[in-house]
Amino acid sequence: MEQFTKHTGVGVPLRRSNVDTDQIIPAVYLKRVTRSGFEDGLFSAWRSDDTFVLNNPDFAQGSVLVAGPDFGTGSSREHAVWALMDYGFRVVLSSRFADIFRGNSGKSGLLTAQLRQEDIELIWKLLENEPGMELTVDLEQRTVTAGEHVFAFEVDDYTRWRLLEGLDDVSLTLRHADEITNFESTRPDWKPAVEPA
Amino acid sequence: MGRTLAEKVWEHHVVRHAEGEPDLLYIDLHLLHEVTSPQAFDGLRLAGRTVRRPDLTLGTEDHNVPTTPGPIVDPVSLTQVETMRKNCAEFGVRLFPMGDAEQGIVHIIGPQLGLTQPGMTIVCGDSHTSTHGAFGALAFGIGTSEVEHVLATQTLPLKPFKTMAINVDGELPDGVTAKDIILAVIAEIGTGGGQGYVLEYRGEAIRALSMEARMTVCNMSIEAGARAGMIAPDDTTFDYLKGRDYAPKGADWDAAVAAWRELETDDDATYDAEIDIDASQLSPYVTWGTNPGQGLPLSANVPDPEMLSDDGERTAAERAIAYMGLTPGAPLRDISVDTVFLGSCTNGRIEDLRAAAEIVKGRKVAGSVRMLVVPGSAKVRLQAESEGLDKVFTDAGAEWRLAGCSMCLGMNPDQLAPGERSASTSNRNFEGRQGKGGRTHLVSPLVAAATAIRGTLSSPADLSK
Known part of the structure; x- marks a missing residue:
């Protein structure tokens, strides 16, 4: 996983609440068995609408998505994170994220920064008044800078540490392989197991 | 202080606890389907890793399969299903493919086989894994990176959830079902209302539901933003499980039931949030x-x-x-x-x-x-x-x-x-x-x-x- 310390890029105002992962990438795009190339599915239904924000050339190169509350609800598909990242997004700002989406983001290196809804509203206005405006997201300081405004955001300490270090979860856990083996020896015999293939 | 059902199941599965870090939780059952697993297997292959516990892992084909007789026509769907078969064969994972007598939707087959049991931790790369919570299991959906993590380690690093009791008391009127209960709950608390919580459905209206109806309720916990929903196991649960293929047998059954009876939330336990629903006031929801x-x-x-x-x-x-x-x-x-x-x-x-x-x-x-x-x-x-x-x-x-x-x-x-x-x-x-x-x-x-x-x-x- 790539390290994340600070990112500066064009902010994209997405004035919608409850953006579920079916909207981020519809199921029809989930049939691939690779891990890249999902950018064409990102917001696919909305991209056929000329007024959709990513169809505005000022925002098309955006890398910081500024979304309404309850972003990433619904299906667990990690393809939603891959589609955002394949398109070029590195950060999503929202006042509330769905749990599975937020977890998936942290695993792939997409920063989900939680701001107060009133700050999101202000950033929306700034971006709409000045399309193409860049936002700077500083993970060390936990701040978003938009022009002369600085906003604090929340991200949990552990996810922040992993993103700053670019650490992969599996290797972190395998440092504790002995503890896993010890735990396994204490599991009751009657717990179910299947016959492997 | 007493503990809730969710807290008990969590505590029974902590492999490692350290300040400032998520707990490392052991996973009793990992269910796989063809859509969210290919990139996870690929990750294992790239890192030269194996599946730690193929005996606690089970795959099925459900999302892409046609429901009319005949082969899969869409070549992309076909590739995904073929990739699933190849991955399961290569990593030694049991798979129920199309046409197999045990094939079906991943959340239907676990309970049907008796693999879903009280007190277990169950995960799947599918948000409706919450279904299995109807048995008093802590069951939740995970992303593909986490699928890879569970395949490799049979564990997941997780931050503790908060707990919310959904008390559904009273008697459901005729023609009103479990689906109406859960649609009413979601309308009440909203799609984000359960975020960060494990929901525990309680009360006489829940107790009166069959196992299948309880699964309907728990299934849609995720639509309220909660990763998991649970119902404490009781005689309805045990009656449903007894005799199923993977349910414990003989003395094991008695030991298991004794352990399962301990899972119920203690009388003096407290929840982080509670809501009350009067079942007698419900009607069909749309x-x-x-x-x-x-x-x-x-x-x-x-x-x-x-x-x-x-x-x-x-x-x-x-x-x-x-x-x-x-x-x-x-x-x-x-x-x-x-x-x-x-x-x-x-x-x-x-x-x-x-x-x-x-x-x-x-x-x-x-x-x-x-x-x-x-x-x-x-x-x-x-x-x-x-x-x-x-x-x-x-x-x-x-x-x-x-x-x-x-x-x-x-x-x-x-x-x-x-x-x-x-x-x-x-x-x-x-x-x-x-x-x-x-x-x-x-x-x-x-x-x-x-x-x-x-x-x-x-x-x-x-x-x-």
């Missing part, structure tokens, strides 16, 4: 909008966004009503549908099919409606056929299909056309979920059946009038 929280009693009218004081809610309602092609203030009962879908991990079990068949029996599906009946598993299909339910549905003019996820999410050919409207027993009414431009109203199997007969959103009570 959704009118594009998220599962936008639901109302069938007797209500399409809401008028002008009446909503919150700006965000008003905008969301306006968007939803426009997408759904509805008129504010119009009775929900007047909405006519093109398609009725009976199936999915929410309502594709035998009791759901029986309940719907009871309504449909001796009647005809309205001429303007196509009704699709898709059993949740091959076993459910065979059971239904042995009871003659397939005949009841086909005699009424419905289509009787093979098992799979089908029109719940339209990854196979079962999809809505743009602008087409469905009454669906599935779990999500998101824009385009059942096909691009499709419009979905979530309903119970009883409402689905009555709607198929009348052609407009209806409850069985409307049929006898």
Whole structure:
């Protein structure tokens, strides 16, 4: 996983609440068995609408998505994170994220920064008044800078540490392989197991 | 201080606890399907890792499978299913492929086999894994990176959840079902209301539900934003499990039941949040909008966004009503549908099919409606056929299909056309979920059946009038 310390890029105002992962990438795009190339599915239904924000050339190169509350609800598909990242997004700002989406983001290196809804509203206005405006997201300081405004955001300490270090979860856990083996020896015999293939 | 059901199951599975870090939790059962696993297996291959516990891992094919006889026609779907078979063979994972007697929707087959048991931790790359919580298991959906993590380590690093009690007391009126309970809960707390929580459904109305109905309730916990929903195991649970293929036998059964009886939330335990629902006040629910929280009693009218004081809610309602092609203030009962879908991990079990068949029996599906009946598993299909339910549905003019996820999410050919409207027993009414431009109203199997007969959103009570 790539390290994340600070990112500066064009902010994209997405004035919608409850953006579920079916909207981020519809199921029809989930049939691939690779891990890249999902950018064409990102917001696919909305991209056929000329007024959709990513169809505005000022925002098309955006890398910081500024979304309404309850972003990433619904299906667990990690393809939603891959589609955002394949398109070029590195950060999503929202006042509330769905749990599975937020977890998936942290695993792939997409920063989900939680701001107060009133700050999101202000950033929306700034971006709409000045399309193409860049936002700077500083993970060390936990701040978003938009022009002369600085906003604090929340991200949990552990996810922040992993993103700053670019650490992969599996290797972190395998440092504790002995503890896993010890735990396994204490599991009751009657717990179910299947016959492997 | 006492502990809740969720806290007990969590504590029983902590492999490692360290300050400032997530707990490392052991996973008792990892279910796989073809959509969210290929990149995880690829990750293992790239890192030269193996599946730590193939004996605690099980795969099925459900999302892409056609529900009409014959091979998969879509080459991309076919590649995904073939990749699943190749991965399972290479890593030694048991798979129930299309055509196998045990094949079916991942959340139907676990309970059916008796693999889903109280007190377990169960994960799957699928948000409706919450279904298994009906047995008092801590079960939740995970992303593909986490699938890879569980394959490699049989554990997951997790931050503790908060707990929320959903107390459903009173007795459900006739014609009101588990689906109506959960749609009412989601309408009450909203799609984000359960975020960060494990929901525990309690109260006499929950105790009175069958296991299958409890699964319907827990299944949709995720639609309220909660990763997991649980119900404490009781005699209903044990009766359901006893004798199933993977349930403990003999002395093991007695030891297991003794352990399971300890799981119930202690009397002196406290929850981080509680809500109360009076079951006796519930009636059949339907959704009118594009998220599962936008639901109302069938007797209500399409809401008028002008009446909503919150700006965000008003905008969301306006968007939803426009997408759904509805008129504010119009009775929900007047909405006519093109398609009725009976199936999915929410309502594709035998009791759901029986309940719907009871309504449909001796009647005809309205001429303007196509009704699709898709059993949740091959076993459910065979059971239904042995009871003659397939005949009841086909005699009424419905289509009787093979098992799979089908029109719940339209990854196979079962999809809505743009602008087409469905009454669906599935779990999500998101824009385009059942096909691009499709419009979905979530309903119970009883409402689905009555709607198929009348052609407009209806409850069985409307049929006898």
